[in-house]
Amino acid sequence: MTVPAPPVRTRIAPSPTGDPHVGTAYTALFNLALARQHAGQFVLRVEDTDRERYRPESEQRVFEYLHWLGLTWDEGPDVGGPFGPYRQSERLPLYRAQGEQLVRVGQAYWCWCSRERLERIRQEQQARGEPPKYDRYCLGKTRVERAREPDFTEPPVLRLKVPDSGETSFTDLIRGEISFQNALLDDQVLLKSDGFPTYHLAVVVDDHEMRISHVMRGEEWIPSTPKHVLLYQAFGWELPAFAHLPILRNVDRSKISKRRNPWAVLPWFREQGYLPEALLNFLALMGFSIPDPSQSGETREVFGFDEVVQHFAFDRFSTTSPVFDLAKLDWLNGVYIRGLPLNELLARVTPYLEAAGYPVRGREGYLLRCLALEQERLKRLGEAPQALEFFLRDDLRYPRELLIPKGWTVEQAEEALALTRALIEPVEQLEAEPLEAAARALAAERGWKTGSYFGLLRVACTGRTAAPPLFATLAVLGRDRVLTRLCQAQELLAQPTPEAR
Numbered sequence: 001m002t003v004p005a006p007p008v009r010t011r012i013a014p015s016p017t018g019d020p021h022v023g024t025a026y027t028a029l030f031n032l033a034l035a036r037q038h039a040g041q042f043v044l045r046v047e048d049t050d051r052e053r054y055r056p057e058s059e060q061r062v063f064e065y066l067h068w069l070g071l072t073w074d075e076g077p078d079v080g081g082p083f084g085p086y087r088q089s090e091r092l093p094l095y096r097a098q099g100e101q102l103v104r105v106g107q108a109y110w111c112w113c114s115r116e117r118l119e120r121i122r123q124e125q126q127a128r129g130e131p132p133k134y135d136r137y138c139l140g141k142t143r144v145e146r147a148r149e150p151d152f153t154e155p156p157v158l159r160l161k162v163p164d165s166g167e168t169s170f171t172d173l174i175r176g177e178i179s180f181q182n183a184l185l186d187d188q189v190l191l192k193s194d195g196f197p198t199y200h201l202a203v204v205v206d207d208h209e210m211r212i213s214h215v216m217r218g219e220e221w222i223p224s225t226p227k228h229v230l231l232y233q234a235f236g237w238e239l240p241a242f243a244h245l246p247i248l249r250n251v252d253r254s255k256i257s258k259r260r261n262p263w264a265v266l267p268w269f270r271e272q273g274y275l276p277e278a279l280l281n282f283l284a285l286m287g288f289s290i291p292d293p294s295q296s297g298e299t300r301e302v303f304g305f306d307e308v309v310q311h312f313a314f315d316r317f318s319t320t321s322p323v324f325d326l327a328k329l330d331w332l333n334g335v336y337i338r339g340l341p342l343n344e345l346l347a348r349v350t351p352y353l354e355a356a357g358y359p360v361r362g363r364e365g366y367l368l369r370c371l372a373l374e375q376e377r378l379k380r381l382g383e384a385p386q387a388l389e390f391f392l393r394d395d396l397r398y399p400r401e402l403l404i405p406k407g408w409t410v411e412q413a414e415e416a417l418a419l420t421r422a423l424i425e426p427v428e429q430l431e432a433e434p435l436e437a438a439a440r441a442l443a444a445e446r447g448w449k450t451g452s453y454f455g456l457l458r459v460a461c462t463g464r465t466a467a468p469p470l471f472a473t474l475a476v477l478g479r480d481r482v483l484t485r486l487c488q489a490q491e492l493l494a495q496p497t498p499e500a501r
Helices: 022-037 056-068 092-104 115-127 143-147 199-209 219-235 266-272 276-284 305-311 326-338 342-355 364-377 381-387 410-424 432-446 450-462 470-477 479-494
Strands: 009-012 041-044 108-113 152-160 167-172 176-181 189-191 214-218 241-245
Touching (some): 022 266, 022 276, 056 266, 092 152, 092 189, 092 199, 143 152, 167 219, 214 219, 266 381, 364 381, 410 450, 450 479
16 A cells, blocks of 8 residues: 655544543554654644543543653644644634534534434334434424424534435555445534534544544544545545554453453553553554564564654554453563663662562662562563562561471471571672582482472572572572571471461
8 A cells, every 4th residue: 555645644632531541552653653754743632522521631641651652742732733722622613613614515414303302213223123323304404494393402413414325435555445335324413512523523624624644543433434534525625544453452352441451541551560662562563563584474573663663564554453462461571671771670660669668779789689680580560579579578478388398397497497507607798609509519418309408498588489590599688688587487497386286
């Protein structure tokens, strides 16, 4: 598919009705990439005409989280621009004027039907197996004529007059030619009774007035596009290029929903500790691919936004809805975490550590050594407090039985802990390799299996059966802390079992 000549102008138009949806970032990513590839402009426009669901604070949340992801716009409510205002609620006179123009040229008409009548005819149509659509009862009538009849209500709504026959077609840059039978299209409401436009009128007027060259949005808007095409034609305006992105799906193929999926909103990802660059990379993998130059016919999975810009092409999109697999995102986030310098990793996990009650200031050096051991294991920044817990707390809590390796007695475990303390006490500073060599020699001398013995030490010093490499961990914990924990483990073993009490 070819791309129209510059200037390329794309847009994202979120509705401030709650926390920003992950799909908003997904759509913004590709709109921004196309604009940057062609040295064009990317516009953020706020569609705040749904006054029942509108939340004033939501607009700022959209700004905040798109900026967090590094998705910046050239024009918008916060930065201005030559085609403002960029909030639809500030453009109401324009929509009214354009709607009235459609009435004058016979492309739209006023409708005074009450909600009760609309619901009644909808039920009747469904009972007959017909698709629900307005029956044009008000078409061709004046207000005075319609007021004499039942089910009259004011103020009226404005409806688009859809052709009775024929087809409305458009070319989708991802999917090719798409056509709809006009007879199946409803006479869409364009202006609501409160004077606010519906999405359909506002989006067409705004995209035209803001000179948007490409309308790139989710595939759920495909059924609405013929109505938009008809509006462009009714106004006598040139069509933009349309491209409908594959919609994000759950693993079970259901649509992602704020009600069903806590991760459907962008704040969840920051709270959990996903790196914005990893999330952006993951979103770019959704229905889009970048070639791997090292392997013919293969695609890459790890890449940055600049590479999306470089390789952006509509024929690289799939029409199959991609699966939003959190397990894969965890893997990808782990790749990015492992690529961070330790100082940067510490800076990124600091808010999570402090929120969990672990102050960072004053012990940065110790935390850097801890993170060096855990960096390979982290998938999310939010895992850091739990991963580093045994480094930061002295009150380890674990079941007594974990200290007794399989086939060992309590006395053998106590002896192993005592001999290990004796091994460590003369050492001023623990180092992983010498300590491991000494522990292996002790195990050989006593006839212990190293797996059992090292497992005992791991539990005693970390409270866990799985941890980073044992002797590197002991070296980071330090002599005094290790001796204290070995002593505490001995005391725990010395306690009588419940059967002996």
